[in-house]
Amino acid sequence: MPLLWLFLLVLAIALAAFVLARSRVLAMSGQDRRTLHSLPNYYGSNAAMKSAIPALLVLVVWLIAQPFYVNSVVSDAIPDSAIADTSSRSLLLAEVRRAADGIDLAVSAGAMTEAEARDPDADVETMTATLTEAGAIVTSQITQSVLSAAQQFRVLNDTGYRIMTIAVLLIAAAGAFWGIKETRPDFRARNVVEQGIRVLLIAAASIAILTTLGIVLSLVFNTVEFFRLYPASDFFFGTNWAPSFSGRGGASDLGILPLLWGTFYISIVALVVAVPVGLFSAIYLSEYASPKVRAFAKPMLEVLAGIPTIVYGLFALLTVGPLLVSVFGDEGLGWMQAGTAVMTAGLVMGIMLIPFVSSLSDDIINAVPQAMRDGSYGLGATQSETIRQVVLPAALPGIVGAILLAASRAIGETMIVVLGAGAAARLSLNPFDAMTTVTAKIVSQLTGDSDFASPEALVAFALGMTLFVITLGLNVFALYIVRKYREQYE
């Protein structure tokens, strides 16, 4: 039975339980509804909850667990001898799965009967031929061991799903029965439903947290794996970044320092652009602009924030880079070789960050109480004196927080760097040199054709982990500062 049907069936059982429980309690209460502890719908919901939730939980767990079980059984059944020297057990298992899928396809297309598909004495040659004919793509030739493994795989899966269907339906029915059975006027259905809702909310929250945890763990495991292959001290203190992409050829130099330097250099250029411009525009918008100008200018600034970073990247590559070259290049001052440079990426990233800094600062400046300004005006201060000496100092912690958040965005930015700063990892002080960042290198390490288990690919996780720790630190620090600031006026 297809999964969707099973799911709908469970819902149908739950719905039936709802209706039954509701009418049962109404019947039991007779005419006087005041004898009921809860509203009739609560009794219905209670029964529906008891029937659907455990059944669906079992369904999900089963769906997750079954492939692991089947894989391990099939894998145990394949003798070591069947594995060719060039391939590994996991590759062979993948082939088994492909063959099994092929047989499924052939059966559903009518190219062979289920009995033929299960026939333990089936001839490998004819089987391969049938499968190829049916359009189920199969590696050139199926071996005997792959075929029997594939057959076993199918049978196991089949029985598995059958048992699952029965189990789920039984659980749903049992739940419904239980829910209806306990439906009595004095049963506290309302409280039980309340509990159910709480559990639902907790589950939603846990999914978010568990996913984060999962991502972090996968980063950690792969990073540990990387450090097993490549010494951590060389990674953290190496000043040379030169991965060899052949995988087998000469050893790679995977020092993070040039990448970190590139990241920080570009971020600093970006912040030097974004912080003054963003802050001043925030001050203008919140303190000087008339309501009309503000209503027009603020959305305009926020449009900047909605532009995808790849578009900024194009802007860097096609407009800012050539412009800078024409001024600082060989024809001009002679400091710049090509359009891709720290300056190019930094300037464009700065523009990207302007709305970020300005809208956060604007909120923070607006949060400074009017009484503070009145106090200053009342003492005969001008507007700019008030802003410089009262508003900004009061808003400073929040503004610092906004800047730190902007910094962590700059550090994590990728597309602008790829298109604007070039790909050369280099430790240089000249802002007109091409450099690259941690994020850009993560992309290039994983999009290359090197083996996923090689240090050249795994280094991406170590880079990601380093970046994660840095931005996490910045964010925590920023949030701490922002929160501390908030307490002042509440």
Add this chain to the structure above:
Amino acid sequence: MYDTSHHRQETAVTDVKIKAKDVQVYYGDNHAIKDVSVEIENNTVTAFIGPSGCGKSTFLRCLNRMNDTIDICRVEGDILIDGNDIYDKRVDPVQLRAKVGMVFQKPNPFPKSIYDNIAYGPRIHGMARNKAELDEIVERALRRGAIWDEVKDRLNAPGTGLSGGQQQRLCIARAVATEPEVLLMDEPCSALDPIATAQVEELIDELRQNYAVVIVTHSMQQAARVSQKTAFFHLGNLVEYDDTSKIFTNPEDSRTESYITGRIG
């Protein structure tokens, strides 16, 4: 019924400091002050009394153009200080406010140190030539604000860390530090205990020697104790304006009488 402090009135050398004529104030469509004309005398404490929402703060804020900071607020009519129209285009509201100091209804110390709070005005107006002079100004202001003894050991602590009453006295000291000619005080004692209130009232009486003081208060006793002139506002109108002793003993308008005897408000 009230002690009207007659002894404080004999020093009054009455010349008009502020003259308001037919003042109207609108907040958008809300007509908050209607046709108010009043003459506030120099070296006098003038009390504004009246039920909540009757426009006392609004009128007070007209006298140093603080209403300019409220977008929807519109002021009509003439207000003259020393004979000069303060709503004239040539008048710089910033300079006006240095001359007409204000203490707000809610204490609003800056999130700076106590010292910097007081030194703020004197620094802006260049009142001190050096650190020693500034120190002197700060100390004198804090003493006049009746808070010196409490804060003299922690001048570098933030002003926002003081108690509500201390903050209010800090704000009074801050306003006094710029040596204004007129001091507007909007319920300066609403957060103060009786001792601090007595100190502030003493300060007000002392300030009267040099300045014109206008004080908004909800306390009839306080109005009677510190003021020589009293203005009673009701629903945006100036109902009665006269010597304090007259208002509290023999009011002309029945609304005034009802209010001070506690029947409306």
